[in-house]
Amino acid sequence: MRKTRVSRTVPYHETRLSEHFLLSDFMGCNSVYVKGHKNVFFDPDGTRLEEGKYLCDTLLEPILADFGPFSVSYGYISPALSEQIVSYQDPKMPSYHRWDKGAAADICVHSWVRRNAPVFLAHKIDEKYGYSRLITYSESPFLCVSTQMSEGDRPRKAFYENRYTGKAKAKPLFVKKSSVLSRRIAEGEKLELGHDWRGAGYPTYHGGGIRQAQHVRTSRFTVLSDFLYSEHAIRTGVPNMPGPRISEELFAQAGEVYDHLLVTLGIPRVSIVRGFESFRFNDYPAFSWTEHFALELVPPSYVPPSELAEALIGHPALSAVSCDKRTGTVRAVGR
Numbered sequence: 001m002r003k004t005r006v007s008r009t010v011p012y013h014e015t016r017l018s019e020h021f022l023l024s025d026f027m028g029c030n031s032v033y034v035k036g037h038k039n040v041f042f043d044p045d046g047t048r049l050e051e052g053k054y055l056c057d058t059l060l061e062p063i064l065a066d067f068g069p070f071s072v073s074y075g076y077i078s079p080a081l082s083e084q085i086v087s088y089q090d091p092k093m094p095s096y097h098r099w100d101k102g103a104a105a106d107i108c109v110h111s112w113v114r115r116n117a118p119v120f121l122a123h124k125i126d127e128k129y130g131y132s133r134l135i136t137y138s139e140s141p142f143l144c145v146s147t148q149m150s151e152g153d154r155p156r157k158a159f160y161e162n163r164y165t166g167k168a169k170a171k172p173l174f175v176k177k178s179s180v181l182s183r184r185i186a187e188g189e190k191l192e193l194g195h196d197w198r199g200a201g202y203p204t205y206h207g208g209g210i211r212q213a214q215h216v217r218t219s220r221f222t223v224l225s226d227f228l229y230s231e232h233a234i235r236t237g238v239p240n241m242p243g244p245r246i247s248e249e250l251f252a253q254a255g256e257v258y259d260h261l262l263v264t265l266g267i268p269r270v271s272i273v274r275g276f277e278s279f280r281f282n283d284y285p286a287f288s289w290t291e292h293f294a295l296e297l298v299p300p301s302y303v304p305p306s307e308l309a310e311a312l313i314g315h316p317a318l319s320a321v322s323c324d325k326r327t328g329t330v331r332a333v334g335r
Contacts, residue, residue: 001056004311008051011231020269021061024229024231024271026105027075028225029225030073032081033225035239040080040235047256051102052075052076054149055104063107064268066128068112069109069114073213074144075097075105076099076103078098080099101148102146102149103147104133108142109148115224118197119136122161126159127185130147130154132155134159135154137207138172139164139198139201140202141215142214152165153290160175162178164199166194169205206314213228216251222255224251226258227275231272236281246290253293257315258270264311265311270298271297271299273298294332298328309323312330320332320333
C-alpha cells in the first residue's frame with residue numbers, strides 16, 4: 001500500500017490522522033513554545049505518518065470514546081528537535097516521540113484527573129487496550145501512551161510508574177510493572193497512594209522542575225498549551241508564550257467557549273489550529289490577544305465546519321464567527 005506523505009508546504013492541520021485528530025495536534029510542546037525551537041515534520045518514507053495514524057486509530061480514539069476529552073501536550077518531535085531537548089536517552093536514536101520507533105503522545109484526560117490519580121487511569125488503559133509503552137509522571141496529570149505498528153496484535157505493554165513520594169523535588173519512586181497482565185490488574189486493585197498525587201501541581205523533579213504551559217488549567221477541558229499552537233512559530237522557530245500583558249481572563253474565556261462547543265455539540269474534541277500568537281509575527285491583530293482572544297478551529301471529520309460555526313454564533317463572549325469553506329476552519333473572535 002502506498003504511504004501518504006506530508007507536503008512541506010501544506011499546513012499541518014490539513015493532514016488528518018483520524019476522526020478526531022490532526023497532525024497539528026501533535027506538533028507543539030513546551031520547548032517549542034518557550035524556547036522557540038523548530039519542529040518540522042520529517043518523514044522521508046511516509047512511515048512516521050503511518051505510525052501516528054496507528055496511534056490515533058488504535059489507542060487515542062478508544063481512550064477519547066471511553067474517558068472523554070483530553071489535551072495533548074507532547075507528541076511528535078523531529079530528529080533536530082530531539083537533539084535539542086532530549087537528555088534522558090541518546091537523542092539521535094529512534095524513539096517513540098520521533099515517531100520512528102512507533103509513536104507516542106502525552107495526554108491529560110480532564111474528567112478523570114478532577115476526581116482521581118492518573119495512575120488508576122493508566123491501569124484502566126492497561127486492562128482495556130493494546131499499547132507498546134505506558135508511563136505516569138510524578139505530580140503530573142499527564143500520561144505518556146505509545147504504540148508500535150510492528151507489534152501488531154501482540155503489543156509489548158511495558159508499563160512504568162513514577163510515583164510521587166510526598167516531597168517536592170525528590171526523585172520519584174520508579175515502579176516497573178509486572179510483565180503479566182493478571183498481576184498488573186491485581187496490583188491496580190490493591191494500589192493505595194500515600195500522598196496526594198498532585199504535589200505542587202507539576203513535576204518538581206522531572207521537566208526541569210518548572211511549571212510548564214500544559215500544567216496551567218484554563219477551563220474544564222483545556223490547559224494553556226492548547227491555545228499556543230502556531231504553524232508559523234513551529235515551522236520557523238520563534239517563541240510563542242504570552243507575556244505579563246496578556247490577561248489570564250482571555251484564556252479562561254477562550255476555554256469556556258471551547259467547553260461550550262463540546263457540550264453543545266456533544267462531541268469529545270475540536271482541534272485548535274491557531275490561538276495566541278505573538279504580536280511579533282502574526283498577520284491578524286486579534287491573534288495577539290491584547291484586547292480579545294481569537295481562535296481557529298477544525299471540527300472532527302463527521303461535523304461540518306458550518307455546524308461548528310452555528311454552535312458559536314450568539315455566544316456572549318464572541319464578537320464575530322466566520323467559516324472558511326476552502327480550509328474547513330472556523331474563526332471565532334472574542335469581544
